[in-house]
Amino acid sequence: MTKSSQISRSSCPVSCALDILGDKWTLLVVRDLIFFRKRYFGDFQNSPEKIATNILSDRLKKLEECHLLLRRRDPANARKIIYMPTEKCVDLAPPIMELVRWGAKYVPESDVHENLVQRFEQDPLEFMGEIRLSLRKENEANKE
């Protein structure tokens, strides 16, 4: 189970993307990483969707295999593990933001975090730049 199933169903980029992201949980973990800056196992567990620990564990493993995140030991507390999003992960912000817009438009029970959306809509490039910058700082802070 070390390598993820690398068989892609077709050469279509949508299908290739969905081979990695196409399930109910993966993109929620990515959302938590990018937009809510969650970094620890317990943080993801506490998201309102209440993912089961075995599934979370599996998704984190797969995301690492696909190079969407890096796993590190917390220098401040050796029993904690820090999950850091990579550039490949951060670049999922635009598709996720478009899903937010769609969800907000069509699913009545959805409740948008207005400030996040507004910041993205106003200037997507700056928004992305900010995320990348703070990520770089974080990386330096606990490099090892």
Added chain:
Amino acid sequence: MTKSSQISRSSCPVSCALDILGDKWTLLVVRDLIFFRKRYFGDFQNSPEKIATNILSDRLKKLEECHLLLRRRDPANARKIIYMPTEKCVDLAPPIMELVRWGAKYVPESDVHENLVQRFEQDPLEFMGEIRLSLRKENEANKE
């Protein structure tokens, strides 16, 4: 099994969107509807990913329940059924295009339909407008 499972995991629009779209097949059917203008059961079957007929049948049913498509009998051939995307469905073009960009950037085995991407990138609004317009014409052609 008539009504789709309407329990949303949370009020987050990403999670709400994924409650509907979050699996390996649904967005591929939507892609076929929007970008390749597939309309018949057999068209979807023939996509390179080779969806199984029972799953296709199930996804078409669920998409209809969620008002992403309309099912009609073909006036020209009574045994054929036309699946027409709705506005709600067409509005998934932006998230899908962003997935295309991501897939094209990061998944080496993916092979983009350059013309589609270019047309979208050059002028997203016009691209969307065209799709909507041709959909309206199609609707009139086989209204009933």
Added chain:
DNA sequence: CAGATTGACTTGCTTTTTGCAACCAAGAAT
């Protein structure tokens, strides 16, 4: 420095969803 607690998982088991392959029925073509 022993004992309780926390954080990050794993295991076992049940339920649900996928994925074949085969089958079927109504309408159209010959």
Added chain:
DNA sequence: ATTCTTGGTTGCAAAAAGCAAGTCAATCTG
């Protein structure tokens, strides 16, 4: 009339999801 096509359904095996409980090392607590 019978053969083919289209759009499915059914049955069954395999994989994935979901839940509760257990593990195990690190670290706080007294």
